[in-house]
Amino acid sequence: MSIELISGSITAPKGFKAAATAARIKYQGRDDMAMIYSEVPCVSAGCYTKNVVKAAPVIWDKNITKEDLPVHAVVVNSGIANACTGQEGLDICQKTAEAVSGELKIPADSVLLGSTGVIGMQLPMDRVLAGVKTLAGALSEDEDSGHRAEKAIMTTDTVPKEIVFKTVIGGSEVTMAGMAKGSGMIHPNMCTMLAYITTDAAIDKVLMQEALSATVVDSFNMISVDGDTSTNDSLILLANGEAKNPRITSKNEDYGKFCAMLDEVCLYLAKAMAADGEGATKLVEAKVINADTKDNARTLAKSVVTSSLTKAAMYGCDANWGRILCALGYSGVNFDPEKVTLTFWDDDKKEEMLIYDSGKGQDYSEKEATRILSAKHVLLKADMHMGSEEATAYGCDLTHEYVNINADYRS
Amino acid sequence: MSIELISGSITAPKGFKAAATAARIKYQGRDDMAMIYSEVPCVSAGCYTKNVVKAAPVIWDKNITKEDLPVHAVVVNSGIANACTGQEGLDICQKTAEAVSGELKIPADSVLLGSTGVIGMQLPMDRVLAGVKTLAGALSEDEDSGHRAEKAIMTTDTVPKEIVFKTVIGGSEVTMAGMAKGSGMIHPNMCTMLAYITTDAAIDKVLMQEALSATVVDSFNMISVDGDTSTNDSLILLANGEAKNPRITSKNEDYGKFCAMLDEVCLYLAKAMAADGEGATKLVEAKVINADTKDNARTLAKSVVTSSLTKAAMYGCDANWGRILCALGYSGVNFDPEKVTLTFWDDDKKEEMLIYDSGKGQDYSEKEATRILSAKHVLLKADMHMGSEEATAYGCDLTHEYVNINADYRS
Numbered sequence: 001m002s003i004e005l006i007s008g009s010i011t012a013p014k015g016f017k018a019a020a021t022a023a024r025i026k027y028q029g030r031d032d033m034a035m036i037y038s039e040v041p042c043v044s045a046g047c048y049t050k051n052v053v054k055a056a057p058v059i060w061d062k063n064i065t066k067e068d069l070p071v072h073a074v075v076v077n078s079g080i081a082n083a084c085t086g087q088e089g090l091d092i093c094q095k096t097a098e099a100v101s102g103e104l105k106i107p108a109d110s111v112l113l114g115s116t117g118v119i120g121m122q123l124p125m126d127r128v129l130a131g132v133k134t135l136a137g138a139l140s141e142d143e144d145s146g147h148r149a150e151k152a153i154m155t156t157d158t159v160p161k162e163i164v165f166k167t168v169i170g171g172s173e174v175t176m177a178g179m180a181k182g183s184g185m186i187h188p189n190m191c192t193m194l195a196y197i198t199t200d201a202a203i204d205k206v207l208m209q210e211a212l213s214a215t216v217v218d219s220f221n222m223i224s225v226d227g228d229t230s231t232n233d234s235l236i237l238l239a240n241g242e243a244k245n246p247r248i249t250s251k252n253e254d255y256g257k258f259c260a261m262l263d264e265v266c267l268y269l270a271k272a273m274a275a276d277g278e279g280a281t282k283l284v285e286a287k288v289i290n291a292d293t294k295d296n297a298r299t300l301a302k303s304v305v306t307s308s309l310t311k312a313a314m315y316g317c318d319a320n321w322g323r324i325l326c327a328l329g330y331s332g333v334n335f336d337p338e339k340v341t342l343t344f345w346d347d348d349k350k351e352e353m354l355i356y357d358s359g360k361g362q363d364y365s366e367k368e369a370t371r372i373l374s375a376k377h378v379l380l381k382a383d384m385h386m387g388s389e390e391a392t393a394y395g396c397d398l399t400h401e402y403v404n405i406n407a408d409y410r411s
Numbered sequence: 412m413s414i415e416l417i418s419g420s421i422t423a424p425k426g427f428k429a430a431a432t433a434a435r436i437k438y439q440g441r442d443d444m445a446m447i448y449s450e451v452p453c454v455s456a457g458c459y460t461k462n463v464v465k466a467a468p469v470i471w472d473k474n475i476t477k478e479d480l481p482v483h484a485v486v487v488n489s490g491i492a493n494a495c496t497g498q499e500g501l502d503i504c505q506k507t508a509e510a511v512s513g514e515l516k517i518p519a520d521s522v523l524l525g526s527t528g529v530i531g532m533q534l535p536m537d538r539v540l541a542g543v544k545t546l547a548g549a550l551s552e553d554e555d556s557g558h559r560a561e562k563a564i565m566t567t568d569t570v571p572k573e574i575v576f577k578t579v580i581g582g583s584e585v586t587m588a589g590m591a592k593g594s595g596m597i598h599p600n601m602c603t604m605l606a607y608i609t610t611d612a613a614i615d616k617v618l619m620q621e622a623l624s625a626t627v628v629d630s631f632n633m634i635s636v637d638g639d640t641s642t643n644d645s646l647i648l649l650a651n652g653e654a655k656n657p658r659i660t661s662k663n664e665d666y667g668k669f670c671a672m673l674d675e676v677c678l679y680l681a682k683a684m685a686a687d688g689e690g691a692t693k694l695v696e697a698k699v700i701n702a703d704t705k706d707n708a709r710t711l712a713k714s715v716v717t718s719s720l721t722k723a724a725m726y727g728c729d730a731n732w733g734r735i736l737c738a739l740g741y742s743g744v745n746f747d748p749e750k751v752t753l754t755f756w757d758d759d760k761k762e763e764m765l766i767y768d769s770g771k772g773q774d775y776s777e778k779e780a781t782r783i784l785s786a787k788h789v790l791l792k793a794d795m796h797m798g799s800e801e802a803t804a805y806g807c808d809l810t811h812e813y814v815n816i817n818a819d820y821r822s
Binding site for chain 2: 049050051052053054081084085086088089118119120121230231308309312313315316318320321322323325326328329330331333334335337338356358359360361398399400402403404405407
């Protein structure tokens, strides 16, 4: 039984509703608060930023997902990050959850919170509370309410990032949906991203957390837009069991299928974020093959997509492969530069173009290389000839628009 | 006896000559090759890139400076890096040194080489050899020949970086001069930089190498322009003993004075490189005080000047301090965000402006903060309140011009 891509939004799995509203947190004239809700309590799993400076909602959510508490709702705002906001920021989390609790008649500690936006500003409590009230009244399982929720959590994102898969587990149809925002302040160890995944699968919490922690290593932790790891990164997975599949309680075939679907969702969302990096004109994929260890493969690949000089060259469609070699070289991984083979994938001709081998540049056509690098999706491949491990990292180019966006983000 | 800043160039120390020529390596209509020469043999010390991918001249120089070989000359070209050039690149080093050897009647292994520019291209051997001939015939101890040599090694640099100090050691006047290039591909662990320091001090090689290796930790290794560590970074120190001071053979007072002068030279050149970072409009200095360990202070300070988001905010004169806190937070160093105090130095009023304290932003004037950040030299200070160690890192802002320069560097 295969995994099938279907249309839909975060409300696609059975029993999930969503809503969005224009709460005027910081933006005007657009939705900026969203809610996801399941009347049936969910088991939850979470992965969070490793930044020492953690936003208040990250601290709030971690306390809930690490315990085996039933989760009913997630409330997210865009515009203000509620990071570096001291005790007042934590109090705002408490009050927001209590307001949701009152509206939906659920425990306050069954409410997860997410924020993204400017660091250091306090959330306007009156607007947040008014937003909660509106959201609670607008909850709907319509596909469109999910699309609106996704759009409400976007900041500098230019496109929504949503994905839905279905499969059959233990004879039952199981659906999993993901939505995410993330464009700047994006770097391995969770990017400046908020990602929410819902599923109607029935599964044990511990197994689900293990699956989530495992999948981020090669998805969300392999993307980089600007090398900045945010204070607010959160990836939340909720499962309400409404698919009525035999509950997954061991690492059996059902679990394998669940993990495979989760991998697909996370990889799709991660790549979508890299491609929509602030100011980006293209997705840059760096694949490292035949490295000696998996960790080294990941480190090498990440170093390439993080290099400012490589990213600027990609923007200019300039086959300045020396910068790629250079980025591999300062990654901290030891290798023999004479043994590396570097190729660019030619997506028109469906073949590889040999760029660098045996310690020096090869006799390729600069014009052809520029054509290849002009694609919306560029794939750079480095064969280390050291072993059999591989990894892929996802990034984007560094553009004038990135500087535009970030020189006066707050204004 | 204090250390005195004097005017001059790399030829200021007794017995050193220099020359420059337009060899048309890659640039047209400007000097692009330089030579530094001492008839009296020099003891040498060197620090090089830690990039696994090392340019041919780095491999060449390391072999010489690690041995106790007398050094007479340094030949540098700009335009082509001679990196990722395989055996042919190494052969070019050999041939260049042999040509210098023939012209100046010195051993080939007394000739150091430096290159900066595009990675992957081969040097045009005929032009290099013609350049060597011209340089050998043009050597002069005139101040101006040193200035021309400095300009000849520049690439995207917008200003020359030269400094000369003198002091008295053991009753003799000792002079030390430095020149450097470096603007892009600049990051801790030696930036994309070439720096040459001459002195007429008499000193043992081992002590000199120890002094050089120690001083880079808080100078060249504390600057970042773009996070890319180059293949070609080289810092060379030559001492010919012509000052006739009692030879420094132990860590006595004379050695202390030598080290102090070397520190001044290296810090000046490092800061000049950061300020002249590609596209930069200002020097950004991040000072971390009261950290628990020296290494942690360095790591924290470097993380701030390396953050793309902080750099873009500095360009926009935007007091987006949350990005600074965030960069401290993902540095890998553990600390309590509630205990950090962040200030900006107001160079007009000669006082600090309090920005962040006790876990949240303070009540400062955004207008005043913007005025402070509009200076050509911005100083950000973070007090960690954890111990008594401090460190300072030097960087620059991220600008449209950086993208312009690097999107089509090769064209």
